[in-house]
Amino acid sequence: EVKKFRVHVEEGDILYTMYIRQTVLKVCKFLAILVYNLVYVEKISFLVACRVETSEVTGYASFCCNHTKAHLFSKLAFCYISFVCIYGLTCIYTLYWLFHRPLKEYSFRSVREETGMGDIPDVKNDFAFMLHLIDQYDSLYSKRFAVFLSEVSESRLKQLNLNHEWTPEKLRQKLQRNAAGRLELALCMLPGLPDTVFELSEVESLRLEAICDITFPPGLSQLVHLQELSLLHSPARLPFSLQVFLRDHLKVMRVKCEELREVPLWELHLEGLFPQELARAATLESLRELKQLKVLSLRSTPGSASQWASAELQHLALSYNTLEALPEELFFCRKLRTLLLGDNQLSQLSPHVGALRALSRLELKGNRLEALPEELGNCGGLKKAGLLVEDTLYQGLPAEVRDKMEEE
Secondary structure, eight states, X not given: OHHHHHHHHTTOOHHHHHHHHHHHHHHHHHHHHHHHHHHHHTTOOSEEEEEOSOHHHHSOOEEEEEOTTHHHHHHHHHHHHHHHHHHHHHHHHHHHHHHHSOTTEEOOHHHHHHHOOTTOOOEEHHHHHHHHHHHHHOHHHHHHHHHTTOXXXXXXXXXXXXXXXXXXXXXXXXXXXOTTSOEEEEEESOSSOOGGGGGOTTOOEEEEESOOSEEOOGGGGGOTTOOEEEEESOOEEOOHHHHHHHHHHOSEEXXXXXXXXXSOTTOOBOOSXXXXXXXXXXXXXXXXXXXXXXXXXXXXXXXXXXXXXXXXXXXXXXXXXXXXXXXXXXXXXXXXXXXXXXXSOOSOOOGGGGXXXXXXXXXXXXXXXXXXXXXXXXXXXXXXXXXXXXXXXXXXXXXXXXXXHHOO
């Protein structure tokens, strides 16, 4: 309701304009009243010249009369003028305030700094003018009003309601054993993730389905028995401090999404076959930012190798991707130790594979290869046990290469 009110009031500046016109009119009235009273107040006198038609009786027609209430009226007039001056000065100050300050803009910068809610927007037009008026009375009202303009504050209120609805006792009633025998908590189609989930330290498997915008709090580390995490159509964010916790505890990680961009960037092992139309449109540009990427497994047709190839890459799995040729950028991953290329459509293996001198495991089964390049002998760490290939292809290697691979 507050956001709707803001949008409605910000559309125009009629209040600001009318307030200026009203103040200008008051100043004009003040000046007129002040001039009128100053001109005539001096004419209030105790002695008043008066003319009475009594010449036939007294012989005189003009008299000098005493105005007994003149002194009182004079004091009242000066008192009235004093109050009018105070009123006029107030109007003049208001007029100065209206034109001297940018009243059609209002910044919540100080409120953002005090509360830490950086998403409180600045406002304009009549809404800003109203807040400036409120500040003249008590600035605390504007600060309290600002809280309702913040998405962060709104999310906190929603989180409090969610925690109140999903108590630990209610969550424990949903615990059950999954197919793997782990104690699982499954939550589906909630507006968020209740913080009370992390009070159930006995949970071994956490299944989250159709929950939008999940942010795992530090409390995740309280799930000391967690071994399995499933994110089904549930985009999630994970603080860096918790990645170590998941690395040490998780044995099973499942991610299911409709679009590749929904895959969490902290989850580097991508499982699941994407639809063909999605695979054609998918890009992995975000992986270029992972400068320390060492393990990458793709089960969807990869895009340009420049999008995911990393100099620090040590393990790469590209099985079941219908690859017909290897990108040249792959051979610049000089620290690569494991390369899985099984069940693709490779018809030949580039001689540049010999540049991967750290390679110790190479899987090539299930391709259309007719021969292996003799440059495999340059891969000093690659032994026969680490070369997974059909026997006919292995026997086709030069004898000196086979002897080198069979050396202990």
